[in-house]
Amino acid sequence: MELKSIRLYHVVMELREYFETSFGGMKKRHCVLVAIEDSTGIIGWGEAPVDDGPWYSYETVNTALYIYREIIIPILMKNPHIDKPEDFIRLVSRIRGYRMAKAGMEYALWDLYAKYLKKPLYRVIGGVRDRILSGVSIGVIGKMDLLLKLIDIYLERGYRRIKIKIAPGWDIEPVRMIRKEYGYIPLQVDANAAYTLDQASVFKELDKYDLLMIEQPLYHEDLYMHSILQSMIETPICLDESIRGLHDVMAGYELGSFKIINVKPARVGGLLETIRINDYSIRNNIPLWIGGMLETGIGRAFQVAAATLPAIKYPNDISESNRYYEEDIVEPPWILEKDGTIKPLEKPGIGVEVLEDKIEKYSIKQYKYSLTKPI
Numbered sequence: 001m002e003l004k005s006i007r008l009y010h011v012v013m014e015l016r017e018y019f020e021t022s023f024g025g026m027k028k029r030h031c032v033l034v035a036i037e038d039s040t041g042i043i044g045w046g047e048a049p050v051d052d053g054p055w056y057s058y059e060t061v062n063t064a065l066y067i068y069r070e071i072i073i074p075i076l077m078k079n080p081h082i083d084k085p086e087d088f089i090r091l092v093s094r095i096r097g098y099r100m101a102k103a104g105m106e107y108a109l110w111d112l113y114a115k116y117l118k119k120p121l122y123r124v125i126g127g128v129r130d131r132i133l134s135g136v137s138i139g140v141i142g143k144m145d146l147l148l149k150l151i152d153i154y155l156e157r158g159y160r161r162i163k164i165k166i167a168p169g170w171d172i173e174p175v176r177m178i179r180k181e182y183g184y185i186p187l188q189v190d191a192n193a194a195y196t197l198d199q200a201s202v203f204k205e206l207d208k209y210d211l212l213m214i215e216q217p218l219y220h221e222d223l224y225m226h227s228i229l230q231s232m233i234e235t236p237i238c239l240d241e242s243i244r245g246l247h248d249v250m251a252g253y254e255l256g257s258f259k260i261i262n263v264k265p266a267r268v269g270g271l272l273e274t275i276r277i278n279d280y281s282i283r284n285n286i287p288l289w290i291g292g293m294l295e296t297g298i299g300r301a302f303q304v305a306a307a308t309l310p311a312i313k314y315p316n317d318i319s320e321s322n323r324y325y326e327e328d329i330v331e332p333p334w335i336l337e338k339d340g341t342i343k344p345l346e347k348p349g350i351g352v353e354v355l356e357d358k359i360e361k362y363s364i365k366q367y368k369y370s371l372t373k374p375i
């Protein structure tokens, strides 16, 4: 593939519902969209799920734009011939960190590559299933009646498991109420790193409620303290923030820091790193699932494809488009089937059509770079 041009968009989309986590709340969702065009006119799309500030991750819209403009695009200007996404990963392997930015660009190359091969993305990456289980992630609601009302709606809609965000003061009580109202539905909690090991009593108490897992209870860069906590409780610990890539998976596995991993392909640097984690996890019997960052329909396509990999053993944080946004920027929008699954599409690449007029509508800044040197 001969890369010709790259477009970047800083997109801001209003969420249908305010989304609160232990690290902050969000009503407007930011991201950087990437469009790469090759010399034959094929366009590949990607999404870096970065926020307006370093809240979930240290990466932001502006750090992603910086890495693209100052580092990655100059590398691609020197190396515009890319046979496959692995070539790109090799070219940017000198860059430490900035995994979401790298992923946004790598995603676009995967889409381009799969369209070039005329194959659906999930088949190109080695996916093994034609539907993926969809779970829903509910923010820190703070009001019990409202939480139960939302769970009613989502169970009715068909979602295959409920995840609630927790934070000190909103943890044991909502779990107790959900078990009382709904019995043993598939349920898990996500602390987004809001606790320390001296609050282990909270997790010993949560241990009594048969949760599928407890996601990222402790510090966002920790593996060791989690291994201590895991030895104190039966409920599987699932790591999210702490796992930056395959290296952390291997180290955490040796330490006993987790029993399950939430893989966000963008957090680990893209689909190739996700495939490497999948392969290691198959060999070592580590169950995975795919997490989300409230992606647009473009980012969601890569989550859906990743969720077809063989090591995925739990429902994913991949909801249908209209759970997040009034209108999505792809056609068709991602839709939940009656059985609580989402189908990867059989068309080439990400399988959805990108609605450029909607991207114009929601983008607050746009940049275009030519990779063919001016004469």
Ligand code: OSB
Pocket: 056, 136, 137, 190, 192, 240, 291, 292, 293, 294, 295, 317, 318, 319
């Ligand atoms: O920790 O999984 C998380 C959203 C933004 C940042 C972090 C997280 C989340 C979610 C939402 O839980 C999952 C989704 O996209 O549905």
Ligand code: MG
Pocket: 190, 192, 215, 216, 240, 241, 262, 291
């Ligand atoms: Mg999480």
